[in-house]
Amino acid sequence: MGDSDTGYQLGTGIGEEEVARLEAQGRATAPATRVIFAEAGIRPGMRVLDLGCGAGDVAFVAADLVGPEGCVVGVDRSADALARARRRAAQRGLTQVRFVEGDIHDPAPGGPFDAIVSRLVLWAVPDPAAMLRQQATVLRPGGLVVPVEVDLAPMRWLPEIPLGTQVKSWLVEGFARAGLVMLGSRLWAIVQEAGLRPLGMIGVQPHFAPDDPVGIAFLVEAIRVAAPMIVGTGVATAEEIGMETFEQRLRDEAERNQAVFAAYMLLSAWATTSP
Numbered sequence: 075m076g077d078s079d080t081g082y083q084l085g086t087g088i089g090e091e092e093v094a095r096l097e098a099q100g101r102a103t104a105p106a107t108r109v110i111f112a113e114a115g116i117r118p119g120m121r122v123l124d125l126g127c128g129a130g131d132v133a134f135v136a137a138d139l140v141g142p143e144g145c146v147v148g149v150d151r152s153a154d155a156l157a158r159a160r161r162r163a164a165q166r167g168l169t170q171v172r173f174v175e176g177d178i179h180d181p182a183p184g185g186p187f188d189a190i191v192s193r194l195v196l197w198a199v200p201d202p203a204a205m206l207r208q209q210a211t212v213l214r215p216g217g218l219v220v221p222v223e224v225d226l227a228p229m230r231w232l233p234e235i236p237l238g239t240q241v242k243s244w245l246v247e248g249f250a251r252a253g254l255v256m257l258g259s260r261l262w263a264i265v266q267e268a269g270l271r272p273l274g275m276i277g278v279q280p281h282f283a284p285d286d287p288v289g290i291a292f293l294v295e296a297i298r299v300a301a302p303m304i305v306g307t308g309v310a311t312a313e314e315i316g317m318e319t320f321e322q323r324l325r326d327e328a329e330r331n332q333a334v335f336a337a338y339m340l341l342s343a344w345a346t347t348s349p
Contacts, residue, residue, distance in 0.1 A: 100131025130159030
């Protein structure tokens with residue numbers, strides 16, 4: 075989790091493994107993100123700012139909603155991530171999307187915008203309310219702020235499988251011991267603290283069939299990147315995680331039990347600048 079534009083929480087920055095994780099996360103969470111953005115009011119023709127855009131996955135979801143008459147501007151400070159985002163946008167023919175290098179704590183260029191979006195960015199920012207307050211200055215009057223964060227607690231397998239239960243325990247305990255807090259359930263309070271008026275809140279939990287390669291890749295890449303934290307906090311040893319065989323063991327258990335993977339919950343509390 076996290077994003078290339080923050081004080082990075084997992085690992086030391088954007089390397090190949092982290093790019094793989096972010097793109098696996100992007101594929102797995104795109105449908106849920108689209109549902110959230112649509113419910114919050116992202117519409118055709120809007121000009122949208124994507125904070126901490128990384129390799130572009132959230133911007134691509136927004137671009138699909140605003141259509142060719144709209145515009146999406148992604149901001150990130152990682153030149154490598156932005157170069158990858160531009161290549162991917164060109165491959166998709168998304169001429170309404172552009173990416174600029176910048177610090178998400180500074181008011182973004184190119185405004186005014188109709189909406190600001192982000193996904194898994196605020197949790198890694200020292201003062202998320204202050205950042206949203208600052209960025210809201212580039213919104214038109216009545217513009218939307220739509221942050222998306224997560225809650226790990228709902229993650230589960232249906233029916234439960236031993237490795238799946240263990241994985242959730244590793245993640246939840248590892249994050250807790252590392253002092254890393256997921257902000258999904260706190261978003262309503264955060265947007266209020268930012269001086270915005272909350273309009274609504276929703277949670278969407280992606281589910282994946284036992285043999286769905288998207289769900290498997292999502293979890294495998296998440297554990298690969300989180301493993302140093304899990305080991306470093308003493309939650310599990312590298313041998314217990316067994317990264318070399320983890321994917322196959324996970325596939326075998328899921329398919330043997332026909333277990334559906336219910337991933338973490340994505341939540342958003344969207345708000346407006348209007349009184």
